[in-house]
Amino acid sequence: MTSYLLRGVSVLGAASQDLALVDGRISDKLPADAEIIDAAGLVALPGLVDLHTHLREPGREDAETVETGSRSAALGGYTAVFAMANTSPVADTAGVVEQVWRLGREAGLVDVQPIGAVTVGLAGKQLAELGAMASSAANVRIFSDDGHCVADPRLMRRALEYVKAFDGIIAQHAEEPRLTEGAQMHEGEVSTRLGLTGWPAVAEEAIIARDVLLAEHVGSRLHVCHVSTAGSVEVLRQAKARGVRVTAEVTPHHLLLTDELAASYDPVYKVNPPLRTASDVEALRAALVEGVIDIVATDHAPHATEDKECEWAYARPGMVGLETALPVVLSVLGDRWDLIAERMSRTPARIAGLTGHGTDLNVGDPANLTLVDPSARRVVDPSELASRSRNTPYAGTTLPGRIVATFLRGEPTVLDGKAVK
Numbered sequence: 001m002t003s004y005l006l007r008g009v010s011v012l013g014a015a016s017q018d019l020a021l022v023d024g025r026i027s028d029k030l031p032a033d034a035e036i037i038d039a040a041g042l043v044a045l046p047g048l049v050d051l052h053t054h055l056r057e058p059g060r061e062d063a064e065t066v067e068t069g070s071r072s073a074a075l076g077g078y079t080a081v082f083a084m085a086n087t088s089p090v091a092d093t094a095g096v097v098e099q100v101w102r103l104g105r106e107a108g109l110v111d112v113q114p115i116g117a118v119t120v121g122l123a124g125k126q127l128a129e130l131g132a133m134a135s136s137a138a139n140v141r142i143f144s145d146d147g148h149c150v151a152d153p154r155l156m157r158r159a160l161e162y163v164k165a166f167d168g169i170i171a172q173h174a175e176e177p178r179l180t181e182g183a184q185m186h187e188g189e190v191s192t193r194l195g196l197t198g199w200p201a202v203a204e205e206a207i208i209a210r211d212v213l214l215a216e217h218v219g220s221r222l223h224v225c226h227v228s229t230a231g232s233v234e235v236l237r238q239a240k241a242r243g244v245r246v247t248a249e250v251t252p253h254h255l256l257l258t259d260e261l262a263a264s265y266d267p268v269y270k271v272n273p274p275l276r277t278a279s280d281v282e283a284l285r286a287a288l289v290e291g292v293i294d295i296v297a298t299d300h301a302p303h304a305t306e307d308k309e310c311e312w313a314y315a316r317p318g319m320v321g322l323e324t325a326l327p328v329v330l331s332v333l334g335d336r337w338d339l340i341a342e343r344m345s346r347t348p349a350r351i352a353g354l355t356g357h358g359t360d361l362n363v364g365d366p367a368n369l370t371l372v373d374p375s376a377r378r379v380v381d382p383s384e385l386a387s388r389s390r391n392t393p394y395a396g397t398t399l400p401g402r403i404v405a406t407f408l409r410g411e412p413t414v415l416d417g418k419a420v421k
């Protein structure tokens with residue numbers, strides 16, 4: 001196994017140093033035959049960890065596969081991603097989660113950890129085989145019907161109770177379906193002006209409020225997917241103050257984009273939950289800095305061209321995000337490297353119980369890390385994405401930061417900004 005010497009690298013923004021990667025770990029020995037990488041001006045971060053990725057395999061390999069999604073993740077600086085269960089067939093059995101896990105190992109670009117469905121077929125009627133998925137080779141600890149809300153409170157309670165036995169987590173896509181029927185975008189001034197049916201903020205906030213009470217009652221762990229409104233932040237703030245075991249994520253796009261973009265009727269801006277108002281964006285940013293929102297998760301949602309390049313009403317919701325997440329977060333938080341490492345690597349790894357990722361990059365830690373050039377700027381070109389899908393809302397946008405290299409257990413998955421395999 002090749003050893004690497006990262007010469008002159010800045011670990012999390014600290015003064016430059018040499019960092020040796022030997023036998024898959026960070027080492028204080030400098031082997032004579034190490035391959036030297038000039039890392040002057042580059043910042044090393046622990047490899048990013050994404051708790052919300054849609055890889056589309058099995059079922060929609062035309063939009064993404066475990067391999068193409070893994071490559072997209074590595075190019076974005078990720079070393080671990082959690083694959084959502086809304087595949088076809090749904091990842092609601094040990095068989096399917098093991099298949100996804102095995103495909104991830106075969107691709108070997110990031111650690112792919114399957115998320116299991118909460119209910120059979122995501123139908124919200126009957127609990128899936130949570131225990132079988134937990135005790136499978138995929139070792140599932142996070143369960144989600146993402147794309148759908150577990151709307152039935154009794155079922156949500158049972159799911160929280162069930163996973164408590166093995167300290168599992170229910171990750172909720174918080175959307176009261178009766179309040180979002182026919183919804184096309186955020187409900188507010190812009191939707192009124194455009195004449196599109198609105199998705200009101202309260203549809204998210206009501207479910208989060210209910211679920212934190214259920215999680216508190218059961219004493220179990222709740223994770224809230226893609227928080228998008230200022231009101232949700234307040235519900236989470238109160239729950240956390242009471243000691244409820246709840247964590248929450250925000251996507252890069254909800255930290256940057258607003259519902260005004262829907263005025264273009266370009267379906268690339270259609271996403272669930274929808275882009276909200278500027279004051280929501282402001283509240284989400286503040287909550288992320290403060291820690292009321294624990295992490296950034298991409299909600300990377302690749303879609304085939306025919307599902308996106310059509311009329312707004314017929315387009316599928318979702319945006320690709322793995323390759324632009326860190327640049328977007330850099331544009332929002334600036335070079336607060338420790339905060340970025342906390343929100344995009346350490347805390348997601350801690351929430352998921354994922355060892356070896358999200359470390360402080362100390363001697364002896366597994367060499368899961370990414371090198372970023374903070375001074376570079378890049379114009380996003382959809383045709384250059386490694387994802388099999390092109391639905392990025394940042395086409396033509398200049399974003400700061402370039403991911404130069406990513407290492408998974410000491411092996412490069414990305415070098416010179418290019419995927420190694």
Ligand SMILES: NC(=O)N[C@@H](CC(=O)O)C(=O)O
Binds near residue numbers: 273
């Ligand atoms: N976010 C989206 O707009 N779409 C996701 C589902 C989801 O995360 O809700 C998808 O699977 O396409």
Ligand SMILES: [Zn+2]
Binds near residue numbers: 146148173226273
């Ligand atoms: Zn969702």
